[in-house]
Amino acid sequence: MIYEIFHILILAGLVIAAALTFWFRDLLAAVLAAAFFSFLISLEFYILQAPDVAISQAAIGAGLSTAIFIIAIRATGRFEGGAP
Template sequence: MINMFLLILVLMAICALEVKDLINAVIMLAVFSLVMSIVFYYLKAPDVAMAEAAVGAGVSTVIFVAAIHRSGGGRA
């Protein structure tokens, strides 16, 4: 089961690097972070999983989207 999540992590990281639209890259990084929190939960670290979900998928995604919006960009 965890092997599937690790494969998804690798695929999301590659997709986030290869995509040209910055908003889509941020969304892929948010999904990466959510999957990473699931991996932490399976590894019996629920406190780390909650922190990763809150900070990695929540706060950092909002900050990235705000920075992209303020810079007027979206395409790399």
């Protein structure tokens, strides 16, 4: 029972994080929402009994790609649309 509740909470969090990534105009907040999405999907992989994929998703999705996106935002502009 507690397993199903945890599972449904994580799936709902996935949808909410993906929608937030789409709706934010502040790109830094969008990147943080994407990192939260990666963290939740790594938990989901762990629940579905794929710890290998969970480790690589947590390291690359939540760690390295967030750093690369933040470097790209520093090099361009923080807000969407037009010059900063």
